[in-house]
Amino acid sequence: MPGFKASATDITLLRLADTSVVTADKLKRHAFRPIDNLKGEESTAGWVGFGNDTEWLAPVELGEWLIWSLRMDRRSIPGPVVNKHLAEAVKEEAAKAEDGKVSRARRKELKELIRSKLLANAEPVPTMADVALNVHTGLLFVGTKSNGMLKKFMDCFKGAFGCDPAEVRFKENMSELLQALYDNGLQASLDGHDFALSEAGLATLEGVDAEGDKVVITTRNDRETVDAGLAKGFGLARLKVGMVRDGDDSLAWTFTLDGATGCAVLSGVKTPAASGSDDGNPDAALLEKLYLIEQAVGVALELFEQH
Incomplete structure (x- = not known):
């Protein structure tokens, strides 16, 4: 977990x-x-x-x-497991019934009994x-x-x-902001540091085809497909982001942002490696990890938070 x-x-x-x-x-x-x-x-x-x-x-x-x-x-209990046991129970009861039938109400009762028995174990x-x-x-x-x-x-x-x-909510025009990030990258300053953000190779596009059906396209390291989808009017629904602090490639983060509005989420946050110096404090690595996560969060809020 x-x-x-x-x-x-x-x-x-x-x-x-x-x-x-x-x-x-x-x-x-x-x-x-x-x-x-x-x-x-x-x-x-x-x-x-x-x-x-x-x-x-x-x-x-x-x-x-x-x-x-x-x-x-x-x-x-998975539905197919309940249904398997239910079919067996219905078959047994139908064999005993004079008309060979099991009512809908009895089927529902049997289903609840079977589910309760399976859950107990x-x-x-x-x-x-x-x-x-x-x-x-x-x-x-x-x-x-x-x-x-x-x-x-x-x-x-x-x-x-x-x-x-x-x-905490991201801006309603997140899809447009993700496209700006994809096209040219974005810059942010936080706590005296400069951060450069760019797309990191994984993108999900959503749009509607000629028949009016919703289409979802996910690509990995394929800007040609993404560019073609954007040209057709598709929007960026998700984008993996790379972030570098002060131009130092050893201080690099990746995380994924959703274009949909709603509660702000950073998925799959990967931070730079911890320094490894604990100064005798066993919790130092955790504190450093939280600091690094907080920097990714702070930049995302600086750029995308809805006020």
Whole structure:
């Protein structure tokens, strides 16, 4: 499960107006509770300690950051498996019935019974998302782009702290901005550094063909196809971006941006390699990684945030 320590991670951006609401006690009161021995429960979610997916630990405090994780466990049975068992059950009941038929209501009842029985024996599947809150700026990183996981995060956050973080949103003309980035690159300045952004070889185009059907084209290192699609009026839906700081190729990031409006997400963020100097601090590498992620986020917000 990719997280902040992984070589690449997804980051959804939120903001919290009052960071003082986030406390270790509130997190602990809404800690993850397993459902392994609760056969009737389909899902559960709660907070766990960063780097420990089985129990609650106090959030890691690193400088201006509070870091912890969300865990969601879910039992599920694939539809084809339920249907297979249902077909067998219906066949058995039909053989016993005088008219050889099984009513629609009975089929529905059998389906629910079968699903409940299968769920009771299914192992919950865990999903994790790391969380980092900058207590000075209110910027909140959630390490996922899954809509289901984000919804669960928002539910757990509201339950724990009684408020909702605000979505950070990209500009409505993101497709045009991505095309400008693709055509000529973009420049940004942040914290005394200059950043150069350019396309990094992976692009997704969306448009409508002559019959009015939606067409999606994804290309890798193929500017000729992208240029042809743009000439036909297609728009850039997704673009992988390369970013270099102060002209130093050793300080290079890559991440992917979506052209669709909505909550701001940086997918597959890869940062420059950490310096490797920890000065005796085991958390130094994590702090440096967060700093590097924050620079990618800061540049994206400088260029694309909707105010």
